[in-house]
Amino acid sequence: MIRIKAGGFKFDYNGSFNALAKGLRMNRGEILKKCSDAMLLRRLVQGIFAASTIWIGFRFYLFYQQLAAGAEQVVERPPGVEAFLPISSLMSLKLWIVSGDFNRIHPAGLVLFLVILLTALLLKRGFCSWVCPVGVINEMLNAVQKLLFRQPLVVRRWFDYLLRSIKYLLLGFFCWIILLKMPGSALKAFIYSPYNQIADLKMLVFFLDPSTPTIVTLSVLTLLSLLVRNVWCRYLCPYGALLGMTSWLSPWKIRRDAGSCIDCRKCTKVCPANIRVHCAGAVRSDECHACLRCVAVCPVKKTLQLSTRGHRFVIRPWMYAVCIVVFFFGSIGAARLGGFWQNNIPLERYRHYIPLLERFNHAHGGQVSEGRAR
Numbered sequence: 078m079i080r081i082k083a084g085g086f087k088f089d090y091n092g093s094f095n096a097l098a099k100g101l102r103m104n105r106g107e108i109l110k111k112c113s114d115a116m117l118l119r120r121l122v123q124g125i126f127a128a129s130t131i132w133i134g135f136r137f138y139l140f141y142q143q144l145a146a147g148a149e150q151v152v153e154r155p156p157g158v159e160a161f162l163p164i165s166s167l168m169s170l171k172l173w174i175v176s177g178d179f180n181r182i183h184p185a186g187l188v189l190f191l192v193i194l195l196t197a198l199l200l201k202r203g204f205c206s207w208v209c210p211v212g213v214i215n216e217m218l219n220a221v222q223k224l225l226f227r228q229p230l231v232v233r234r235w236f237d238y239l240l241r242s243i244k245y246l247l248l249g250f251f252c253w254i255i256l257l258k259m260p261g262s263a264l265k266a267f268i269y270s271p272y273n274q275i276a277d278l279k280m281l282v283f284f285l286d287p288s289t290p291t292i293v294t295l296s297v298l299t300l301l302s303l304l305v306r307n308v309w310c311r312y313l314c315p316y317g318a319l320l321g322m323t324s325w326l327s328p329w330k331i332r333r334d335a336g337s338c339i340d341c342r343k344c345t346k347v348c349p350a351n352i353r354v355h356c357a358g359a360v361r362s363d364e365c366h367a368c369l370r371c372v373a374v375c376p377v378k379k380t381l382q383l384s385t386r387g388h389r390f391v392i393r394p395w396m397y398a399v400c401i402v403v404f405f406f407g408s409i410g411a412a413r414l415g416g417f418w419q420n421n422i423p424l425e426r427y428r429h430y431i432p433l434l435e436r437f438n439h440a441h442g443g444q445v446s447e448g449r450a451r
């Protein structure tokens with residue numbers, strides 16, 4: 078093994094001299110710049126989506142408050158809030174497929190659900206690390222964890238596999254109920270029920286006035302996230318499981334050129350999903366969420382890339398950032414123009430339902446449990 082020092086950058090080398098020559102073409106400054114540029118880009122995109130989410134949440138809160146107070150409508154309901162209703166969106170997708178009915182109860186939810194699935198199909202699980210606000214919170218908790226403990230708790234490989242199966246079990250449960258058990262008529266009844274119509278408002282009230290079990294659950298999740306990395310995303314999120322499965326079909330993968338790789342293992346060290354990138358030809362793991370940290374940190378040019386087979390089509394970090402922003406906002410724009418964004422629930426119906434929110438219960442077929450509403 079040869080120990081190399083170059084431009085203040087040190088690494089151990091035991092590969093071919095061709096690779097060594099390539100490795101030395103970048104100095105420490107270039108590597109750090111490349112890394113920070115890519116990470117900065119991801120932070121920027123995360124910031125754009127996080128700001129949009131906060132803006133949507135704030136407007137939805139104002140919308141609710143003005144109706145609850147019986148005031149004139151000033152703020153319109155932001156349809157983007159439907160992104161937080163993935164189960165309703167899965168139902169809408171099935172109803173659309175089996176009956177051709179693209180319902181106008183939560184059309185934005187279905188549009189966003191399709192966009193997110195398509196992102197996974199084309200751009201891997203990038204939604205998790207570039208768009209999802211829960212992913213941002215997760216990364217913040219990871220940063221706090223680093224400050225507090227330096228090293229996260231290491232979960233043994235077999236236990237990690239066991240825990241990772243939880244999100245697939247949850248996904249399987251929802252798919253079994255919705256895709257296999259529910260006939261089209263039951264789906265239609267649910268989607269057009271008052272319960273589903275005001276599911277977004279119920280969700281808001283749920284978080285504005287959390288019950289004791291909700292507070293306990295969120296606190297336990299936060300504490301666990303401070304001990305173990307990515308608890309929610311890695312072990313519990315059924316949406317992540319769905320995207321992980323879909324991303325297997327993506328032609329783009331993180332691909333390593335074994336010929337030029339100098340086995341420095343930086344890629345493996347930075348991977349937040351604990352993937353052994355340095356020994357993979359192509360990363361096929363469902364846990365790869367296309368954060369591109371490994372690509373950014375690799376010191377050898379064109380050795381690690383997000384590309385199709387044979388590196389025919391390579392997506393560089395800046396292209397990925399542009400693709401994901403244009404794809405999301407372009408699709409939303411197209412849905413707006415096509416009339417697939419705003420729902421058709423009249424304002425008067427919201428006014429009628431708001432005082433009855435507490436009484437809506439899907440256990441009663443989406444009707445008010447004491448029979449006060451239609």
Ligand code: SF4
Pocket residue numbers: 331344347348349350351352354360364365366367368369370371372
């Ligand atoms: S393999 Fe690379 S892109 Fe995938 S999660 Fe790990 S660091 Fe991120």
Ligand code: SF4
Pocket residue numbers: 333337338339340341342343344345354355374375376377380381
């Ligand atoms: S692929 Fe990984 S191990 Fe190989 S040179 Fe790049 S960072 Fe180092």
